[in-house]
Structures are given as C-alpha cells and as structure tokens.
Amino acid sequence: MTAPQPRPNVAEIPPYVAGKPPVPRPGLTSYKLSSNENPYPPLPGVVEAAMTAVERVNRYPDMGNTELYDALAARLRVPTDHLALATGSVALIYQLVQAFCDPGDEVVFAWRSFEAYPIAVAAAAATAVKVPVLADGRHDLDAMADAVTERTRVVLVCTPNNPTGPAVTQAELDAFLARIPPQVLVVVDEAYVEFVRMDDPVDGLVTHARHENAVLTRTFSKAYGLAGLRVGYAVAPPSVAGALRAVSLPFGVSSVAQAAAVASLEREPALLERVAALVAERDRVVAGLADAGCPVPEPQGNFVWFELGERTLEFAAAADEVGIVVRPFAGEGARVSIGETEANDRLIELARRWR
Numbered sequence: 001m002t003a004p005q006p007r008p009n010v011a012e013i014p015p016y017v018a019g020k021p022p023v024p025r026p027g028l029t030s031y032k033l034s035s036n037e038n039p040y041p042p043l044p045g046v047v048e049a050a051m052t053a054v055e056r057v058n059r060y061p062d063m064g065n066t067e068l069y070d071a072l073a074a075r076l077r078v079p080t081d082h083l084a085l086a087t088g089s090v091a092l093i094y095q096l097v098q099a100f101c102d103p104g105d106e107v108v109f110a111w112r113s114f115e116a117y118p119i120a121v122a123a124a125a126a127t128a129v130k131v132p133v134l135a136d137g138r139h140d141l142d143a144m145a146d147a148v149t150e151r152t153r154v155v156l157v158c159t160p161n162n163p164t165g166p167a168v169t170q171a172e173l174d175a176f177l178a179r180i181p182p183q184v185l186v187v188v189d190e191a192y193v194e195f196v197r198m199d200d201p202v203d204g205l206v207t208h209a210r211h212e213n214a215v216l217t218r219t220f221s222k223a224y225g226l227a228g229l230r231v232g233y234a235v236a237p238p239s240v241a242g243a244l245r246a247v248s249l250p251f252g253v254s255s256v257a258q259a260a261a262v263a264s265l266e267r268e269p270a271l272l273e274r275v276a277a278l279v280a281e282r283d284r285v286v287a288g289l290a291d292a293g294c295p296v297p298e299p300q301g302n303f304v305w306f307e308l309g310e311r312t313l314e315f316a317a318a319a320d321e322v323g324i325v326v327r328p329f330a331g332e333g334a335r336v337s338i339g340e341t342e343a344n345d346r347l348i349e350l351a352r353r354w355r
C-alpha cells in the first residue's frame, strides 16, 4: 500500500530556526536578543484596543480589514487597492511567490538574508537563486541583476538586510531597477524601515509609484512591537495587490491584530520616540563594539551582525553564559538584536572579553 505523499518539493523545505527563548539562570535576568523583537511592550493604549477586540472573538474578523486598510491608505497616501494585508510580512513573501511562480521559476535574492525566503520559495516548488552578499554584508545588486534569467519571476531585496544589517541606497535601488525586465517583480522587504538612518535612504513608496513591477512589504512586528499578533502589509500596483489578496487565507488577520494595528497607527509620536531610543541604543552598541575591537557591518535595523565563522556557536554559548540569547547561524555568524539597555551592556562587555 502506498501512503499519500506530499509533493517532492515539500521534503526540500529548509526548517525555519526560530530564535531561542532565554535560558533561565538563577540570580541573573536573561534577555532574548534572538528574534529582532521590540524590547518595549505595545504602544500605550494598544493593549486596551486589543482587549476590546478580544471581547468579540466569537465573531469572525472583518474579512475586508476595512478599518486597517483605510488607516493605512490615509497614513501612506495610497489608494486601498494598492494594499494587501497578511499575517505578517512573511506571509506576503509566501503569497508573492505562490501567485507569481510556476514550479521551477526562479526567485533571486541575496544570501545570507532572511531565512524565510528559501522556505517560501521551496514551498511553492520554485527555484531559489542565492547571490552572496558582499564582504561588508551589503547586497551585491549588480550580481543579482546578472542572475536574472528568462525563468526569473521575482527578485527579493531585503533592506536593511537581515541578518547582516546594511541597507541599500535609493540610487543603488534605482540603478538596479533600471536593469530588471518589467515582467519581473522586485520586492523591497522593508521590515526594518523605521530604523534606517542614512544618506539617500530607500523611499519604498516613491519607488512603488515610479515602477509597475515594484512591491514593498512592511510589518507591525518590529518597530511597532506587535510580533505576536501577526500583521504586515504590501504596497503594490493594483494588479499585484489584488493577486496577493486573492491567494490570502480568508480571515487570516485576526480582529485583535486589526484593532491593535489601527491603534498603533494612531500613535505615531509614541512610535517615533521608541524607535529613536532604539536607534540611540544601536549607535551606542556600535561604538562600544568598535571600542572593544569587534567592529560590525553598518547596522540599519534593530540588530547587529558578528561574522564569526567556525566560532559562531562558541560565541552563542558565551552569550548564553551572561544571560543574553543571540541567533547563531552555525559556521557563519551571529545576529544580536538591540534590546534592553542592560542586555546591550552585556553584549558590549562580552565583546570586550571575546578573543
């Protein structure tokens, strides 16, 4: 008897390695710096809005996500038919690949980059084309453009790049887009856009307005501190946004997530204050690490990258010892989120002792 078999590509899906929770240590507060989460709780008033929505969870959510679409459209000044909501921007990546790739079609992205990319590509039986990042952790956009073939349907640009940290400039993105054929979708993953502080930063909205094949994805998981509620969005030409909505799970974004996201958008000043505090901490960490003799690639997100090669797991174990949990990529390096001041202090201290 033959048991039912999933499609062969399912066996090829790499596992998603989630950031570990902290190991409890007696007498020592442990900090989780392994998932680029926000160390702050949701913005003031957001928990209350979510609680009000909880009282009505016997009902399905508004399937049209009306309030959240309207709030985003107003905030971003784009028509609602240019938007697609999903359960986190990771879901949007899956949906983009699913909606635009036949089996064997190619998706080009930098590597190392966000670990969900190869998973989403394999899940759709598409083919991942990984283009190594440069020595300083930046995207090699020339090599990525060179990697585009007749089979390429989607190119993913992760800026700032998770896990290495640097972001691309608008000039670099414009030059790249000029080289990409119009039938290839260029996805700009802006999960950390709020944290970017550089000259000539990418303006995803302007890019979207100028190119019929550009999509940007954003999330409430990082700067907004709603990782546990799962909500993200894409801004795309209406035909692309429509395709994303068409393949989305009905009722995917919960009523609680919708309410929390709407309330979060109403609290822009509080958001900016927190982001500024995290950016200030990031600057302090970068300076501390440089002073400790451990320079890192320019971080434009809420995390730093240590290229450690074979010593990566040793570093992660040493971090565990001092009560900070990092995200190791064995044989390559470790990503460490900017967290509570005390946690950041411990990281700098660890770097000082690291030889």
Ligand SMILES: *Cc1c(COP(=O)(O)O)cnc(C)c1O
Binding pocket: 036, 087, 088, 089, 090, 091, 114, 158, 162, 189, 191, 218, 219, 220, 221, 222, 227, 230, 231, 232
């Ligand atoms: C965290 C992250 C996301 C999205 O996370 P969601 O919680 O699914 O919204 C997307 N892209 C990158 C590069 C990320 O690091």
